[in-house]
Amino acid sequence: MKTFFNSLLILFSFLCSINMQAQTYGTLEYVVAMPLQDMKDYINKTSFRGIAFDYQHKIDPKLSVGLNVGLSLFYEKKSYATYIDGTSSISGIQYRYLSAIPIYAGGIYFLNEDTRMNPFVGFYIGTTYTIRDTDMGLYRWQEENWSFSMRPEAGVIFKPVKTFAIKVSLRYNEVFRTESMGNQSFLAIVVGLVIIK
């Protein structure tokens, strides 16, 4: 996971160094994520360990398109419990870890053209790679899953100077159910540092 974080930072720095003619937004985002639906049954604790990188390219004064890649790490220690499966029962303390890696392409619509405080709405479509590790005793059970996912977003960008802004937004990640894993959706609050070129 440290490698993934480092890769995001390197990617962020690289993209920020590219000099483009059109206006571009590179954002490093801190993500607080709250589990919803089936994910809530597995882990019901808010994740304060999330990071994402967003890259937007303006194609119109009010519209941009781009990519977003992130990682949110969820964790919960379950109380001592007995888990029953058919005729077998197993008791112990479970330590549950979930890593969600959303990879999206989408667009943002800005309500104003170029103001200091600019509200926006966005919509993304992509995939989310989910890894669930359940530790019990000295053993670990791992499940992995790729799901189709989409994400509406609403927020505001505060731009005190022309080249730098702060972004705050609310995102709903709909991570669809697959045969191997239930719906792994989550709601996220995002605070981002935006470099504008």
Added chain:
Amino acid sequence: MRAKPNIKIILIVALLMLGCYPEEPTYVDELDIVYTNYNPAFDFKGVNTFALPEHVIKIDDSTFFNHNGNTEPEFVSDLYANIILNTIRNNMIALGWTEVNKNSNPDVILLISVSTTTTIYYYYDWYYWNWWYPGWDQGWGWYYPGYYNPVYAGGYRSGTLLIQMTEDVNTMVDKNVSVPWVVVINGLLEGNPTSIESRLSNTINQAFKQSPYLQQ
């Protein structure tokens, strides 16, 4: 003027995130697990008497070969064996079972073994028991009708307590003795003797608690 990424802010955010690592087990008993399984076709209420050996056997990585049944395997120390056997005995009696001598045709016999190897084999050799098991004959084995074998697991410095409830040998199929109930208790081999004693009795009690079908 070109804006440069604020490296200090990026580093602070990254360090904050990496610093929030999740909690991990603090005490060894948090790693103890208790697994039970049973044969749903076995009529637990149709039987009542049980026999317990006077020792708990120790299974290790070395091959134990005892064709004639005259050699005893290594036993677990009396300190721990007494805790194990008494806790099992008390639970069985509390559930309405009656303890009898192994030669008095008990309905079921409980075999208790401890493995301190890095891997647990659900099918260790019958030679470990032929010194004690009434009526033992060469070529015997176990089978687990109606359910899967106990889990196969690997671990580091872990200990496993295995309890097998074996059925009357007259019900044997192809020299295989039926095991209608099994318990696997696994944990880290750490801690002082008092702590190990407490963990042993707690986990054995839990095995009975999660097996309500044993109630007479």
